[in-house]
Amino acid sequence: MRAKKKRKHKGDLRDEILSAAKKLFLAHGYLNTSMRKIAAKVGISPTTIYLYYRDKADVIHALHQEGFKILAEQFKILENVEHPFERLKAMGRCYINFALGNRDFYELMFIMQEPLMHLEKQQASERSSGWKEGEGAFKALLDVIKDCQKEGYFEGYHTAELALLLWANLHGLCALKNNGHLDLLTRAMEEELPVSNVLYKSFELYVQILQKG
Amino acid sequence: MRAKKKRKHKGDLRDEILSAAKKLFLAHGYLNTSMRKIAAKVGISPTTIYLYYRDKADVIHALHQEGFKILAEQFKILENVEHPFERLKAMGRCYINFALGNRDFYELMFIMQEPLMHLEKQQASERSSGWKEGEGAFKALLDVIKDCQKEGYFEGYHTAELALLLWANLHGLCALKNNGHLDLLTRAMEEELPVSNVLYKSFELYVQILQKG
DNA sequence: TTTTTATGTTAACGGCGTTAAGTATATTTG
């Protein structure tokens, strides 16, 4: 018997808020995306957001989920690559492309703690399933490595450990690149380090090392 | 003819500020360390800090330097390890220990952008030497790898590229551990991943892979 | 129609980094 009560703003305000947050976020980065600015963009009072999201971490978490959706879609495409080791390599490059091309999303997904804070709060109150977004992405990597092992690659290695190592390596490269530390270092070390494409070259080197082992 | 003019606070206020900042920082983390709290701890007005530091990034940069001093000291001790590959492995574990044992310092040194912002401002005005702290740490790693290569390890590898790869791998592991992403993942994947010591085990696995190549 | 409930708003709290203007004191200068 209970239908929707009323709506001053026509659409689902929850979605409108998220959409505005996303636009601000992509246009001006996380630092310049405040609750108040989101509200202003939607045309509502800042406090109204708190009717639809618990707090800022909750909003940020929603964006974090969007980021994982994008990444998952890109990984999905790679399932068309038949040869497993080729697929693994492509996945690595894909991950790097995503990290560099969506810096702010990447930060939300793998660097910032706020989105995870939300998870812990939720987990404390309801029964919840942990970090399912990250879990999904990691499982995609796991599957590819398993396929590689079926074809004889990485013999004797513990699958999940290897996956973790590969992920950590990619994350290390991307994180250092995105926050500027890598550029500062390569600029200082231009004699020893080739300035351009350090990132992808490092990845190729890693692949090379893996292939030998 | 010009001696010191006067001092309401006896000691070097610049040092007192840094010391207070450090204490707050280590006790309550970066998020809870504000200019105003630092000032309160020293017993001065918040604006006084700006007579000794350009802005917050400047203070943060000073702490960032302290972090590198600690790390450099620990690396220095490892010079006593004679065998170069053993030294390299020890260096890796040392890096991990530092990252886990000094989370806030680590964040300042390798994750946050604020300290680097300070560098860029300084570089814009004066002639400056770039990120000399990071450069120093990286050179320490470079030297060890060079020694390894002298003994026949890592034949054919580009020294600096390999160093970068190793660093990125360690950073990836430490960063994911410190911000909680790694723990969330291992908790979700306890079937596939051994819960304890994932970090060190990953490192050992990496060493193992390197040794084969 | 009256009551209740969903859906917003306004006002306010306590925090933040930072700047401009003012004050007192010690040194230099006349």
Next chain:
DNA sequence: CAAATATACTTAACGCCGTTAACATAAAAA
């Protein structure tokens, strides 16, 4: 010594921030 000046620091304020409490209003239920 007295006046001018430079130094060391403070007060007041600006414009942000996330968040809560109290209040208003319109629609549905009684």
